[in-house]
Amino acid sequence: MKNLDPLKLYTDMLRIRFVEETISQEYSKQEMRCPVHLSIGQEAIPVGVSSRLTISDQIVSAHRSHAHYLAKGCDLKKMISELFGKVDGCCRGKGGSMHLFDLEGGQIAAVPIVGSSIPIGTGVALGLKRQKKPGIVVIYLGEGATEEGVFSESLDFAKLQNLPVLFVCENNLYSVYTPLGSRQDSKRSIIDIAKAHGISAISGDGNDVIEVQKLTSNAIIEINTHSTPFLLELSTYRWLEHCGPNFDDHLKYRQDGELSNWMERCPIKKLKLHLEKNHLINNRIENKIIEKIKLEISEAFEHARKSSFPDPTELFLHVYAPREIE
Numbered sequence: 001m002k003n004l005d006p007l008k009l010y011t012d013m014l015r016i017r018f019v020e021e022t023i024s025q026e027y028s029k030q031e032m033r034c035p036v037h038l039s040i041g042q043e044a045i046p047v048g049v050s051s052r053l054t055i056s057d058q059i060v061s062a063h064r065s066h067a068h069y070l071a072k073g074c075d076l077k078k079m080i081s082e083l084f085g086k087v088d089g090c091c092r093g094k095g096g097s098m099h100l101f102d103l104e105g106g107q108i109a110a111v112p113i114v115g116s117s118i119p120i121g122t123g124v125a126l127g128l129k130r131q132k133k134p135g136i137v138v139i140y141l142g143e144g145a146t147e148e149g150v151f152s153e154s155l156d157f158a159k160l161q162n163l164p165v166l167f168v169c170e171n172n173l174y175s176v177y178t179p180l181g182s183r184q185d186s187k188r189s190i191i192d193i194a195k196a197h198g199i200s201a202i203s204g205d206g207n208d209v210i211e212v213q214k215l216t217s218n219a220i221i222e223i224n225t226h227s228t229p230f231l232l233e234l235s236t237y238r239w240l241e242h243c244g245p246n247f248d249d250h251l252k253y254r255q256d257g258e259l260s261n262w263m264e265r266c267p268i269k270k271l272k273l274h275l276e277k278n279h280l281i282n283n284r285i286e287n288k289i290i291e292k293i294k295l296e297i298s299e300a301f302e303h304a305r306k307s308s309f310p311d312p313t314e315l316f317l318h319v320y321a322p323r324e325i326e
């Protein structure tokens, strides 16, 4: 297990926050030409989950994947270069923000077609089981993705095949501009849908990294002890626009005061209070952490800027398209 130390959890969340804030600040320079879906405000879920994963465990993500990728320990330089469309990127510049892959780091895919992380991750788990390989697969999905039919189909298949899957539903209450209440009946429960397929499921506070860590621990014990999938539904909130670097509260699709209430419940602020209460942090320690993170981020951006664009001859390499179009 990687990081049981709360200061490490704090550092990991802060690192993700600063990476995404830097992307947000730098985006208008138009060097990053891919769309970006930032998850500022949602950092506790990937950090809490990944703190209980090992190198054999793999994750599959969707369009909002930066935090999942970084929390799993995948390479920051390769991520930023990918956003810049450069050859040093994790997809050699072809994928952009929504296709972050790092097989060594354990992010086996990030796929922006809503819902598709679910069957792909289920298939990866089937592969692990058939090849008798260790590890579990974490499938990240938004609550919007539970509205896709493939959610139920994959739950059923994963349960019938006793696959080592942890479904992690990040319920941030929105799919683009549409709130949950306009999309799902108030009695529709994601937990109950999992249970109806025979899968144990539990909900929790996705802005409390220590709670996420505990729930993940218990879920992994259940997966390994009973050879069964498990589902966590974690509540959280996206602060910025669905896609892009800006705040968008002026668009008024959120309730008045909703964003500021959730910003008060910032996962990083919450953990900092806990650290202060237990005398685990002071200004000196925090400044050192911040300095180190900022240096790493500026090096990653510098590396991306210096990296070359892929050679046009690479266009049909590493893709399913035929090498020659007739």
Ligand SMILES: Cc1ncc(C[n+]2csc(CCOP(=O)(O)OP(=O)(O)O)c2C)c(N)n1
Pocket (backbone or CB within 6 Å): 063, 064, 112, 113, 114, 115, 141, 142, 143, 144, 145, 146, 172, 174, 175, 176, 242
């Ligand atoms: C099949 C499909 N339908 C629609 C879209 C457009 N789209 C991209 S992200 C998104 C919202 C998904 O919401 P959710 O799963 O809750 O994730 P969140 O954006 O909140 O993290 C939509 C509708 C898409 N990419 N794929």
Ligand SMILES: [Mg+2]
Pocket (backbone or CB within 6 Å): 142, 143, 144, 170, 171, 172, 173, 174, 175, 176
């Ligand atoms: Mg959502």
